[in-house]
Amino acid sequence: MSMSIFKKAMNHFSSHFSAYFAVAAASLATGYYLGQILPSASKKEQVQNILKQCKQKVESEIGTDFKDDDEEELDSDDESYEIESLTLNDVPGEVRMALVIRQDLGMQKGKTAAQCAHAALACFRMIACDPNRKSFNPTMVQRWLRCGQAKITLKCRDERAMDELYAMAIALGVNACVIHDAGRTQIAAGSATVLGLGPAPKAVLDQITGELKLY
Structure with missing residues (x-):
């Protein structure tokens, strides 16, 4: 579910800044979903890992560190x-x-x-x-x-x-x-x-x- 949201956001936005914000939104949605199903001790770590993975994916695809x-x-x-x-x-x-x-x-x-x-x-x-x-x-x-x-x-x-x-x-x-x-x-x-x-x-x-x- 989270990957479909991510792909949809990336296809919708053309510029790297827009892509970054789309990925952030997808990550937050995924974090919320995990927060409902994972034990409380692992929620924070899981969300941080997903945010990190999403940012790395965008950087590898559009070749930017998001600095204007x-x-x-x-x-x-x-x-x-x-x-x-x-x-x-x-x-x-x-x-x-x-x-x-x-x-x-x-x-x-x-x-x-x-x-x-x-x-x-x-x-x-x-x-x-x-x-x-x-x-x-x-x-x-x-x-x-x-x-x-x-x-x-x-x-x-x-x-x-x-x-x-x-x-x-x-x-x-x-x-x-x-x-x-x-x-x-x-x-x-x-x-x-x-x-x-x-x-x-x-x-x-x-x-x-x-x-x-x-x-």
Whole structure:
């Protein structure tokens, strides 16, 4: 009975992720069935064995370890320069975060989204999480949160253009972080992918990114 469920699920789904979830469902159904007929001492072991066998079968048939390419993004590194941005608290208006994406790398959308997430989190950690850091600025963080955590994605030509933007940010007192990819998917290791800026007043960010086009 369990094998017919397994075969039906595998035939129904074409992609490896769908196959994985189908196998998991079949395994749970089998585990429930065994739970009704086996002595309690052996239930857990039997279910674990079936789950293991099903996963091994799928791996052998579709040749995957079920890891998505962008899971490798967890190994991305960042280059940040901590500065004191307290003087920017006197600048009125909306507070934003800017994420500047290199265009010459040809990153796919999923890759770009993952890199932007790294940059946003790195900027937030710099300014909001550790009172001992020079970049800590809770006032600016609260202004940003009240503005709906505004973020804008922009694009720049290449690494040289990104370096210039990075230098401008530091000169204006805006915390900045450059994300470097680990190089396990799509692009070379160490490539600078996204520049994160802020959170900082929009009026100040516009002096850095005002000429950039939206991503």
